[in-house]
Amino acid sequence: MTHALDQTSLDHAAVTTARLLALxxxxxxxxxxxxxxxxxxxxAHLLFxxxxxxxxxxxxxxxxxxxxxxxxxxxxxxxxxxFLTGYDVSLDDLKAFRSFGSRTPGHPELGHTxxxxxxxxxxxxxxxxxxxMAMAIAHERAVNDPDAAPGxxxxxxxxxxxxxxxxxxxxxxxxxxxxxxxxRLGGLTVIYDDNDIQIEGDTxxxxxxNVGARFAAQGWRVDHVGxxxxxxVDVEALDEVLSATxxxxxxxxxxxxxxxxxxxxxxxRNTSAAHGxxxxxxxxxxxxxxxxxxxxxxxxxxxxxxHTRSVLERGRAAREAWQVAADAWEAAHPVAAxxxxxxxxxxxxxxxxxxxPVFSPGDTLATRDASGKVIQALAEALPELWGxxxxxxxxxxxxxxxxxxxxxDEGPGTGRAGRNVHWGVREGAMAxxxxxxxxxxxxxxxxxxxxxxxDYQRPAIRLAALMQLPVTYLWSHDSVALGADGPTHQPIEHxxxxxxxxxxxxxxxxxxxxxxxxxxxxxxxxxxxxxxxxRQPLPVASTPVDVVRAGVRRGAYVVQDAPARTGGAADGSxxxxxxxxxxxxxxxxxxxxxxxxxxxxxAQIDDLAVRVVSMPCREWFDAESEQYREQxxxxxxxxxxxxxxxxxxxxxxxxxxxxxxxGIDEFGLSAPAADALRERGMTTDRVVAAVRTAAGRAxxxxxx
Ligand SMILES: Cc1ncc(C[n+]2csc(CCOP(=O)(O)OP(=O)(O)O)c2C)c(N)n1
Ligand SMILES: [Mg+2]
Numbered sequence: 001m002t003h004a005l006d007q008t009s010l011d012h013a014a015v016t017t018a019r020l021l022a023l024x025x026x027x028x029x030x031x032x033x034x035x036x037x038x039x040x041x042x043x044a045h046l047l048f049x050x051x052x053x054x055x056x057x058x059x060x061x062x063x064x065x066x067x068x069x070x071x072x073x074x075x076x077x078x079x080x081x082x083f084l085t086g087y088d089v090s091l092d093d094l095k096a097f098r099s100f101g102s103r104t105p106g107h108p109e110l111g112h113t114x115x116x117x118x119x120x121x122x123x124x125x126x127x128x129x130x131x132x133m134a135m136a137i138a139h140e141r142a143v144n145d146p147d148a149a150p151g152x153x154x155x156x157x158x159x160x161x162x163x164x165x166x167x168x169x170x171x172x173x174x175x176x177x178x179x180x181x182x183x184r185l186g187g188l189t190v191i192y193d194d195n196d197i198q199i200e201g202d203t204x205x206x207x208x209x210n211v212g213a214r215f216a217a218q219g220w221r222v223d224h225v226g227x228x229x230x231x232x233v234d235v236e237a238l239d240e241v242l243s244a245t246x247x248x249x250x251x252x253x254x255x256x257x258x259x260x261x262x263x264x265x266x267x268x269r270n271t272s273a274a275h276g277x278x279x280x281x282x283x284x285x286x287x288x289x290x291x292x293x294x295x296x297x298x299x300x301x302x303x304x305x306x307h308t309r310s311v312l313e314r315g316r317a318a319r320e321a322w323q324v325a326a327d328a329w330e331a332a333h334p335v336a337a338x339x340x341x342x343x344x345x346x347x348x349x350x351x352x353x354x355x356x357p358v359f360s361p362g363d364t365l366a367t368r369d370a371s372g373k374v375i376q377a378l379a380e381a382l383p384e385l386w387g388x389x390x391x392x393x394x395x396x397x398x399x400x401x402x403x404x405x406x407x408x409d410e411g412p413g414t415g416r417a418g419r420n421v422h423w424g425v426r427e428g429a430m431a432x433x434x435x436x437x438x439x440x441x442x443x444x445x446x447x448x449x450x451x452x453x454x455d456y457q458r459p460a461i462r463l464a465a466l467m468q469l470p471v472t473y474l475w476s477h478d479s480v481a482l483g484a485d486g487p488t489h490q491p492i493e494h495x496x497x498x499x500x501x502x503x504x505x506x507x508x509x510x511x512x513x514x515x516x517x518x519x520x521x522x523x524x525x526x527x528x529x530x531x532x533x534x535r536q537p538l539p540v541a542s543t544p545v546d547v548v549r550a551g552v553r554r555g556a557y558v559v560q561d562a563p564a565r566t567g568g569a570a571d572g573s574x575x576x577x578x579x580x581x582x583x584x585x586x587x588x589x590x591x592x593x594x595x596x597x598x599x600x601x602x603a604q605i606d607d608l609a610v611r612v613v614s615m616p617c618r619e620w621f622d623a624e625s626e627q628y629r630e631q632x633x634x635x636x637x638x639x640x641x642x643x644x645x646x647x648x649x650x651x652x653x654x655x656x657x658x659x660x661x662x663g664i665d666e667f668g669l670s671a672p673a674a675d676a677l678r679e680r681g682m683t684t685d686r687v688v689a690a691v692r693t694a695a696g697r698a699x700x701x702x703x704x
Contacts, residue, residue, distance in 0.1 A: 020299075033075070037075075079093070111467065118435070124167050129463075164193050178424070180219075198275070227260065361543075427449045461530075504528050505528065509531070512538075536593065588687070639691075641690045642654055662682075
């Protein structure tokens with residue numbers, strides 16, 4: 001994309017146009033963030049015209065560089081560039097900024113606007129996501145093209161980030177910075193908009209740290225660019241430091257760039273008021289005077305547009321040149337190319353299911369152990385699978401045996417093709433980076449920690465759900481049964497709170513067989529999911545493996561049916577899940593480790609017909625047909641019990657008015673697993689009592 005910018009003529013006019021478009025769009029919307037968009041217009045112009053390798057007509061081109069606007073509030077800065085450079089964003093889209101149904105929402109949203117690479121807005125997330133993108137790019141290159149000279153591979157793509165004070169005040173940026181530094185992610189460039197302003201005023205109110213020194217200490221190359229003599233950003237100096245770094249860089253690069261928010265607005269510049277509200281018609285008019293233009297709002301001169309859209313030509317040429325190189329790589333590496341094509345299309349090998357380990361009735365093992373075994377089988381079948389843990393690889397069972405550590409090449413057992421990422425105790429950045437990894441289409445990634453620490457990951461989980469990214473969380477130590485580590489480590493409210501999140505699947509398998517089925521279903525469904533795993537050994541139920549596989553995929557199924565009272569199969573099992581099996585007196589729904597508890601409890605009941613339903617994933621079950629749901633949970637049976645060693649919150653709808661929820665609505669305690677479970681009421685006696693209570697209530701409601 002080499003293109004010398006001439007700041008005196010058309011580039012200058014293009015930047016002026018971009019500045020005014022941003023101000024006009026915010027003015028017309030009546031809300032938005034004009035200050036940063038106006039001030040950084042030259043920076044965005046420089047990136048989109050010169051440094052970013054992209055083709056606006058091919059926004060999904062695999063060889064493109066990525067641009068992440070971590071300070072998503074400045075969205076209009078990005079939309080303006082998308083329009084000016086010829087993405088499928090029009091002037092009318094800019095006029096419709098922030099309005100209902102527009103392509104230009106308040107913050108950038110993946111999948112909503114061509115050219116937006118990730119959803120941003122929660123400060124810090126974009127930066128940490130970008131670190132993941134850079135990690136995945138480096139990994140893909142190392143796997144597929146390790147011998148290419150630095151900067152010479154079709155897999156070498158760069159990631160550019162614009163970040164604000166708030167981005168770097170967030171603790172997440174510390175974690176992300178440390179990771180990028182440790183991994184020497186040369187493909188990553190962050191431009192920090194050091195404007196000394198945030199919403200409450202001057203950043204000196206909140207910060208006295210030397211941000212550049214902080215990143216330098218984390219292993220980044222750091223450059224400082226001061227203001228130009230007229231008070232604008234010094235885009236020429238910026239161009240120089242960006243040009244000095246290239247695709248061969250061996251360290252991430254931070255440019256601390258001085259700017260004045262809202263420059264060149266004569267009164268609004270350098271004020272926090274310019275952050276998040278329209279400047280007002282008078283101030284926008286005064287800005288036009290300052291810039292020496294007398295245009296109507298949303299004016300774009302044809303010669304300016306022709307100039308900015310010259311990037312189309314350069315972009316296409318870059319893409320075509322890249323394609324020639326990509327074709328050559330493909331011809332030289334047919335096997336890897338086929339694998340890459342498969343993984344990028346998100347297809348799974350046809351024989352995947354048959355390669356899974358089978359856990360048989362009689363086996364007793366923790367679901368985390370089963371997951372660890374499944375991962376080994378998957379890793380053999382899926383070269384695109386990699387993962388890691390936040391310093392809990394052993395307890396989470398996340399390590400891929402035989403896989404190297406993901407690191408720069410530092411001798412045996414290391415390398416960027418490594419499939420085991422050591423995240424350190426950085427659950428938040430791990431989760432955000434996993435979003436970025438999944439945005440580089442070829443990868444499938446999993447990340448482990450204890451369920452209780454999902455709290456540290458929640459903002460990234462939410463973005464994964466919003467973007468529907470195929471990320472897999474492995475959360476082990478899923479209840480008070482983790483034992484003596486006590487209440488700080490024992491999750492209670494986590495399952496309920498994760499289930500409350502739209503678009504996210506919480507999957508809590510009951511035993512080894514369900515764990516294998518859950519892994520498979522997660523891969524097939526290819527959406528954001530958390531696999532919730534127990535630390536304690538659990539017996540594998542006697543359900544046939546095909547019933548388990550199908551049942552888990554559907555989110556819930558009958559694992560043991562009531563003996564039929566009115567026709568149907570006498571033992572109930574043959575017709576499990578069908579209405580003919582006989583209507584049970586009571587349905588007991590359980591998840592995870594509590595399925596075994598329930599099976600043990602109902603074995604003590606012989607005067608009631610009790611159906612046991614395993615419900616590893618409520619979200620998947622809710623997505624099933626009404627007919628299937630009715631088969632498993634007949635509406636006519638109001639005597640219901642739900643058993644889960646976690647907060648009862650949220651189960652009311654399944655239990656119904658006659659139902660009883662056997663949960664834990666207080667914190668746990670430090671004691672061995674058996675004592676902790678007993679003390680928090682996870683006992684067969686309580687389950688049996690609940691079954692009788694529900695049966696009694698249902699009988700009373702029928703009578704009354
Ligand atoms: C995690 C998070 N907290 C709070 C906000 C709300 N918010 C948006 S921008 C901002 C700070 C603005 O200051 P700065 O980051 O320096 O951006 P600038 O105004 O300089 O562009 C805040 C608190 C947010 N978007 N994300
Ligand atoms: Mg700021």
